[in-house]
Amino acid sequence: MSWEWSQDAEQLPVQASDSLCLTMDSSVVDGLDQTELLVLGGCDAEFQEVAGDCSSISSSTRTYDPFLDEFIENQEMPTERFRAAAVNVSEHVYLFGGRDAAGNLTCNVDRYSVLTGEWTQLDVSQATDCFSDHSGVASDDGTIYLFGGYDQDYVAQTTVVKVEVSSDDTMTFSTTEAMTIKRGDHSCIRLPATTEVFCIGGFTEENWEYTILSSVERFDMETEQWESKASMVIPRADFGAGLVNGRITVVGGENDERQPMDDVEWYDPSTDCWTDSGELFDLPYKRLRYCAATVETDGRIFIFGGQAVDETDSEVYSIEDTVNWYQEVLVDTLSTSAASSSRFMTTTAAAAAGFAPAAAAVVVTTLVVALRLG
Numbered sequence: 001m002s003w004e005w006s007q008d009a010e011q012l013p014v015q016a017s018d019s020l021c022l023t024m025d026s027s028v029v030d031g032l033d034q035t036e037l038l039v040l041g042g043c044d045a046e047f048q049e050v051a052g053d054c055s056s057i058s059s060s061t062r063t064y065d066p067f068l069d070e071f072i073e074n075q076e077m078p079t080e081r082f083r084a085a086a087v088n089v090s091e092h093v094y095l096f097g098g099r100d101a102a103g104n105l106t107c108n109v110d111r112y113s114v115l116t117g118e119w120t121q122l123d124v125s126q127a128t129d130c131f132s133d134h135s136g137v138a139s140d141d142g143t144i145y146l147f148g149g150y151d152q153d154y155v156a157q158t159t160v161v162k163v164e165v166s167s168d169d170t171m172t173f174s175t176t177e178a179m180t181i182k183r184g185d186h187s188c189i190r191l192p193a194t195t196e197v198f199c200i201g202g203f204t205e206e207n208w209e210y211t212i213l214s215s216v217e218r219f220d221m222e223t224e225q226w227e228s229k230a231s232m233v234i235p236r237a238d239f240g241a242g243l244v245n246g247r248i249t250v251v252g253g254e255n256d257e258r259q260p261m262d263d264v265e266w267y268d269p270s271t272d273c274w275t276d277s278g279e280l281f282d283l284p285y286k287r288l289r290y291c292a293a294t295v296e297t298d299g300r301i302f303i304f305g306g307q308a309v310d311e312t313d314s315e316v317y318s319i320e321d322t323v324n325w326y327q328e329v330l331v332d333t334l335s336t337s338a339a340s341s342s343r344f345m346t347t348t349a350a351a352a353a354g355f356a357p358a359a360a361a362v363v364v365t366t367l368v369v370a371l372r373l374g
Contacts, residue, residue, distance in 0.1 A: 046318070064304075176224045215232075240290055252283055259286070259309065291304050
């Protein structure tokens with residue numbers, strides 16, 4: 001069992017961290033020929049202090065074609081921001097909260113049309129709260145839920161904000177059942193065709209003491225109730241997550257020493273079980289504060305930019321422009337006489353991923369990382 005480098009992927013036009021990534025699929029958006037990924041805003045400074053704010057914030061809107069491996073620059077966002085939440089509802093993308101270059105919260109709500117490539121700034125006069133470093137999803141009827149995040153002073157929240165947008169673009173804000181744990185820098189993932197949302201990891205805070213979380217809680221959008229689920233193997237925050245082949249995949253992130261991670265693990269909602277990938281599937285670098293998006297048609301998860309430890313100065317993170325991806329593939333049974341150790345590693349990896357080897361085929365989880373080598 002092994003993983004290998006793929007061909008170079010096109011790097012970001014400029015380095016960026018704390019951006020927003022979303023998948024826009026042709027199955028839900030008329031006019032698209034295939035899946036496209038959006039990469040929005042972020043911190044585009046060269047470096048950022050470990051405990052400091054970003055000196056340069058982007059308003060960029062970039063479309064990435066994962067099949068042609070190219071970026072297209074679109075109309076810029078009305079509001080420069082990073083550490084925000086983005087939610088796609090049909091052909092629209094809504095941006096909430098986040099911070100400016102001075103570290104102040106922004107309460108603006110901007111909406112992007114995938115069909116026209118244009119932005120609209122919406123009326124937020126009814127908004128009750130705005131946060132940064134929160135996470136959002138939408139229900140089938142277009143109701144938006146925003147989970148947790150930080151207030152102006154980086155105090156973690158349990159607040160769940162419910163947003164409904166009428167046909168005349170009037171926005172109604174309310175709150176619903178709060179999370180059981182204060183969270184910021186976490187990720188929330190909705191399982192397709194269900195009302196289930198899983199909120200994972202992040203930082204919690206009590207009396208200005210920040211603790212990194214491994215805990216997971218499930219929110220039901222129908223009952224608006226919470227339930228604790230199995231914790232991750234390794235606590236983390238500032239990580240990327242996506243749904244790949246029915247399992248939630250979390251990649252890299254920030255550990256309890258405020259250092260980037262390279263660990264990958266998977267969660268199977270059907271068994272409520274996490275599996276650590278082990279060193280075999282670790283990223284080839286340690287990275288945090290990037291954004292991630294998946295391509296459902298071929299099971300790839302893409303990672304854009306992020307921050308890494310600067311080898312010349314431990315007090316800053318370097319901000320990266322690399323684009324990487326990995327994929328799970330189905331491999332035919334070994335047709336040649338392979339070494340027993342190789343066969344053992346293949347079978348073990350399949351079992352760790354939740355699959356049982358069959359007589360005709362073995363499911364192998366392969367980490368394929370596309371990295372531009374310069």
